[in-house]
Amino acid sequence: xxxxxxxxxxxxxxxxxxxxxxxxxxxxxxxxxxxxxxxxxxxxxxxxxxxxxxxxxxxxxxxxxxxxxxxxxxxxxxxxxxxxxxxxxxxxxxxxxxxxxxxxxxxxxxxxxxxxxxxxxxxxxxxxxxxxxxxxxxxxxxxxxxxxxxxxxxxxxxxxxxxxxxxxxxxxxxxxxxxxxxxxxxxxxxxxxxxxxxxxxxxxxxxxxxxxxxxxxxxxxxxxxxxxxxxxxxxxxxxxxxxxxxxxxxxxxxxxxxxxxxxxxxxxxxxxxxxxxxxxxxxxxxxxxxxxxxxxxxxxxxxxxxxxxxxxxxxxxxxxxxxxxxxxxxxxxxxxxxxxxxxxxxxxxxxx
Ligand code: KG4
Ligand code: ZN
Numbered sequence: 025x026x027x028x029x030x031x032x033x034x035x036x037x038x039x040x041x042x043x044x045x046x047x048x049x050x051x052x053x054x055x056x057x058x059x060x061x062x063x064x065x066x067x068x069x070x071x072x073x074x075x076x077x078x079x080x081x082x083x084x085x086x087x088x089x090x091x092x093x094x095x096x097x098x099x100x101x102x103x104x105x106x107x108x109x110x111x112x113x114x115x116x117x118x119x120x121x122x123x124x125x126x127x128x129x130x131x132x133x134x135x136x137x138x139x140x141x142x143x144x145x146x147x148x149x150x151x152x153x154x155x156x157x158x159x160x161x162x163x164x165x166x167x168x169x170x171x172x173x174x175x176x177x178x179x180x181x182x183x184x185x186x187x188x189x190x191x192x193x194x195x196x197x198x199x200x201x202x203x204x205x206x207x208x209x210x211x212x213x214x215x216x217x218x219x220x221x222x223x224x225x226x227x228x229x230x231x232x233x234x235x236x237x238x239x240x241x242x243x244x245x246x247x248x249x250x251x252x253x254x255x256x257x258x259x260x261x262x263x264x265x266x267x268x269x270x271x272x273x274x275x276x277x278x279x280x281x282x283x284x285x286x287x288x289x290x291x292x293x294x295x296x297x298x299x300x301x302x303x304x305x306x307x308x309x310x311x312x313x314x315x316x317x318x319x320x321x322x323x324x325x326x327x328x329x330x331x332x333x334x335x336x337x338x339x340x341x342x343x344x345x346x347x348x349x350x351x352x353x354x355x356x357x358x359x360x361x362x363x364x365x366x367x368x369x370x371x372x373x374x375x376x
Contacts, residue, residue: 025043026043026044030105031139032106032120033107033115033116035071037053037078038345039052039085041090044355045356046155046356047150051086052082052086053346056074060209068115071115075118080122106119106122106136108120108138108371108374110375111370111372112372134365143171143311146343147310147311159306161177161178161179162336163296163299165292167195167310167312167314168195168314172253181358188252192255193255194291210313218282229282233261236249237253253292255288258287290323296327300327300331305333306333308327
C-alpha cells in the first residue's frame with residue numbers, strides 16, 4: 025500500500041510518500057524554526073499561517089520526488105493520511121483540512137493518524153530488514169519538545185500509555201535551559217554539543233533534581249508515578265544555581281549543560297528501567313526530536329545491552345517531526361481509514 029502522509033502538528037510542514045510501512049519514496053520537511061527563533065519558542069498563530077503558505081508546495085514536491093516523470097502520480101497513491109492530533113489546534117487544522125480536500129477530490133480513503141503512535145513507528149522507516157522481526161512486546165519512549173511518554177506496545181499498532189511528564193516535556197526542559205543560558209532556540213542541539221565538550225567525570229559536577237513524581241500525586245488511571253516525570257523543578261533548580269553561581273567561562277556553561285542534560289537523560293532511562301522490571305519486552309523503540317541526543321543514545325544502548333533487548337532508534341532525519349512516520353504507520357496497515365473521517369475534527373489532546 026502506498027500512502028501520502030501529511031504532518032502539521034507543530035512547526036514543521038511535512039509531506040511524504042511511503043510504501044508498505046518502511047519504504048520511504050519521498051519525505052519533504054519545511055522547518056519553520058527560523059520563523060519562531062525570535063520568540064524563543066513556537067508561536068501557534070505564526071505556525072498555522074506558515075503551514076497554509078507552504079503546504080501545497082511541500083505536497084507537490086513530495087509527490088514529484090516519489091514519482092519523478094510520472095504523468096499521473098496521484099494514481100499511484102492508495103490513501104491519504106494526516107496527523108489528527110495531538111498538537112497545536114491551529115497548526116493541525118491546516119494539514120488535516122488539506123488532507124480532507126485531497127481525499128475528497130481524489131476519491132481516496134482518509135486515514136487519521138495519532139502523532140505519538142507515528143513517532144514510535146519512525147524507528148522502522150528505511151529499515152525493510154526489520155519486516156517480520158520479533159520485536160513485540162515493545163517498550164516505547166516518545167520524547168520531543170512536546171512530549172515525554174512511556175508506552176507499552178504488546179503488539180504492532182496497539183499502544184497503552186504507562187506514564188508521561190506531568191509538566192514540561194524533556195525537549196522543552198532543554199530548550200528552557202538553553203534560553204536561560206542565552207544559547208538560543210532550539211536549545212536541545214546546543215546543550216548536546218556543549219555537553220560533549222565536558223569529560224565524563226565532570227558530567228555530574230552539579231546535582232539537579234531527578235524529577236520524581238510523588239506517590240500521592242493524582243494521576244489518571246493506569247499511569248504509575250514511577251513512570252511519570254516532572255521536569256519543571258529542574259528548570260527552577262537551574263535558575264537558582266545560575267543566580268548563585270553566574271557562569272564566568274565557556275567551560276562553566278558547558279559544565280552546567282552537561283549536568284542538566286545528565287539529569288534529563290537519567291530521569292528518562294530510570295523510568296525505562298523501571299518499566300522493563302515490571303514487564304517482559306523484546307525491544308525498546310525511541311522516537312522524537314530528543315532521541316537525537318547523543319548522551320541519551322549512549323545511555324539507551326547501554327540499557328538495551330544490559331537487558332539483552334533490541335534497541336530501535338529512528339534514523340536522524342526521522343527523529344524530528346516528519347510526514348514519513350505518518351505515511352509509514354498508515355501504509356503498514358496500523359492506522360485505519362475512518363469512514364467518517366471527512367466529518368472528524370482535529371483533536372489537540374488526542375490520547376495515546
Ligand atoms: O520531535 P521534534 O522535532 O518536535 C516536537 O514534536 O517537539 O522535537 C524538537 C525537540 C526540541 O525541544 C529540541 O530542542 C529537541 O527536540 N532536540 C534535541 C536534540 N535535537 C533536537 N534535544 C536534545 N539533543 C539533541 N541533539
Ligand atoms: Zn513530534
